[in-house]
Amino acid sequence: MTESEMSEVEMPEAPNEGGPSFGSAPLVAIIGRPNVGKSTLFNRLVGRREAIVEDKPGVTRDRLYGVGSWEGRHFLLVDTGGVDPSLDTGLPGDIRSQAEVAIEEADLILFVLDALEGATTVDFEIAAHLRRSGKPVLVAANKADSDRRELAAAALHELGLGEVHPISAAHGRNVGDFCDALLERLPAATEVAPVPIPPGTRLAFIGRPNAGKSTLINTLMREQRVIVSEQPGTTRDPIYLPFKYKDRDLVLTDTAGLRRRKQVARAMEKLAAIKSIRTMERTQVVVLVIDATEGVTDQDQRLARMAFIRGKGVVVALHKWDRVTKDAKLARDRLRHTQESLAFLERPWIVKTSVVGEGRDRGEGRSFNLDELLDASVRTAAALQKRIPTAALNQELQAAVADHSPPMWRAKPVRLYFATQADSEPPLIVISANHGRCLGPDYERYLIRRIRTRWHLRGIPVRLVVRGRGRGNKDAKAKKR
Template sequence: MASERETERGSQYRHRDTSTLPVVAILGRPNVGKSSLFNRLVGRRIAIVDDTPGVTRDRKEAETMIAGRNILLVDTAGLEEAAPETLFGRMRASSEAALEQADVAVFVVDTKTGITASDRAFANWLRRARRPVILVANKAEGRGGAQAALEAYELGLGDPIAVSAEHNEGIAGLMEAIAEHLPEEVPEPEEGDAKLLRLAILGRPNAGKSTLLNTLLGEERMITGPEPGLTRDAIAAAFQDELGPIRIVDTAGMRKRARINHRLEEMSVASSISALREAEVVILVLDAMLGLEEQDIRIARLAEREGRAVVIALNKWDAVEDRAAARNRVADTLETSLNQLRGIEVVTISAATGAGVDKLLPAVRRTHERWNRRIGTGALNRWFANMLERHQLPLVDGKRLKLRYATMPKARPPTIVIFGTRAEQLPLDYQRYLLNGFREEFDMPGVPIRLQLRGTENPYAEETD
């Protein structure tokens, strides 16, 4: 049943229609190898895998193909008996929600540990769930593996399938079993013309990234709470606004490198950086009580270096008393420290209450449109001639530079190429003058702009608008 918070908050956005995709959920105690099995079935490393129990805290989804059928595979947090208000209680609630949405449950036990009291309790729970259950005895590699897997018969869930996710043993048999239990295939609806928008939510720990994703989706998709660093992996979700489909990825909080001293946290940060590189627009979530700090600037600069557009979500705005002062502090820091993303849009929100969140995606859409925009050669060179007229080109080694043409061969991000005699020697201050002028003339705040200098003839000289 939906929580009161979920019911009250709701969502103005529609989830991607996955009604035609069968859902297969992987469940089991912590550290039985669920994420390794998830990665093996998907065919690539998506979920973080480590020997530390409880690495997976949020449901992770991926579309994959089993026996020619597209399915939605779900990796879940480890099942543990715990009070609902605790972290482990919230992790179990997330796994229970995954089972509610599943067509097939894959219940994983560990042959090396043997069947535990928790396995028996969760097996009883699964029998009451009225879902097809496939029992998987993992870590059953080698000669003794199949024999050890026989112990799982006592759970009363049918024949256990002996596998080793780590060594890729028994996976083909598991896929066959999953295919046998899938519901009848439903024809997929035709794709619309709208292109997918790829977003990533980044920020420091405890800024409210997961709460924001839950609010956008209108459901408790991510585990949230007062503990910093709850999200360890990059978790993707899909939904739609009025302009089309959106894939959004919530990421682990990114702390200063000097404070990253654990292998698991290093993998979390690597997963966040990978999500940034796959995104088109980054939503940088800030804690409005703290403002724009050094680590936030580092994250924004990383996004700019990767050529990604950025929108700032100033979260926990409802807790700020002097809002004018808070806005001014952020604006001043942006002006002095993020000049390469001048004019970046800042949206004040409260992810917990939903206040202001309706303004966030329109800001993202505007920024995405600028990031994709191409300027015709004619308009670009009229602007370029005006810029050269306003400020004479400098002398280099006693000789005046000669810049002749400008083109924009690509967007995503907007890229200007300037041709001329010794163009590559153009001083940095004049390059900044051109970039700022381009951003202002063609209304491109908040997006990275690339400037390339070519001291050769212009191959686009005959191109027209």
């Protein structure tokens, strides 16, 4: 695609506001200043280590949703970053904005405090803000893991937000009584558990730090749903976002940037990387976001191969393309290098994307080719789910053998009798032959390439298995004897 073809697109209809639609379950927002144990309490209530936890302020940044359960009743939870009202610019300001959105969405607010440190100036400012919101508030004095700290937590009544519940989220102390109090404040808690991840085709935006993944997500959502910063590693927890495109339900997933293993030093960054890889395993299509100003790196190739081996479709987004098109030769070389470096993905869709203008990090910039990126992702997902009719598949097999017969195997002729598709996501083709595993790698690649070409299977792995005809029946008869 030339620069002249790179036109500004009309963005798809924005999703419904008010947070993720997980049904009628009430939403509980966990709010507090940094490093009081909000994410630890979130993990305790959802029953697994969903949020990244480290003994350091500022770990959580974006809004992270989960499902809490107690005594057979369920409710939605949203974890937020630590709030400091005195900091309203840069990354702390973005974290505060995310927390304010969670407060607006919530049916109940869990205000988490540190029982050991007591009420600070920041706690008083947050308490005043929560009173102005008009939302019901439940106060948790966390880190009260001894009788002495429980007594100290009583001083937090001075905040004027009602009863204070001393708990230890890390050790589970008094959490049962706290959950009883929570359910009393949530009469709408449901008996049917909501789904933590919304339904739809899952697209995971994966790449190196600062490649532009979060900017693309915000532009598609038309709001600052995830925080964007020049600081690498801003995104920590995977964020699942429901999205509607051309009457199709999609789930956009932002992930932490993945660096080379030797560059990952801190435990928090290692855990963020593990979560990104797990997200890759749960998705259907990986949108590999590459910084066009730098081109494909060894790490980009590693990530692409990791997704392909796991049976995922891959779409390549050459992002920040507007910075490359100023030099026509550089643009041509960059595109050719991308195609050559990612040739093992079998002709994936490569889309040149850009988001420019003021407010681009907040989802307010002018976007280029994002509709093409979504179209390519939908086509790749359809290819993953493709079911090839057996008759057509055997017709193609016969044509392939007629054009180029298989080589001899152990000085014996090879006959290919029958082919069928045994599975999808990714497609698995099983061929019946007169000998098991009798095809060399070159001939298998030849057959796969023909199947890809005929059914337009771009950017997805296709598995091929050759089995000896009747071998299973012979083995069964031998066992009976």
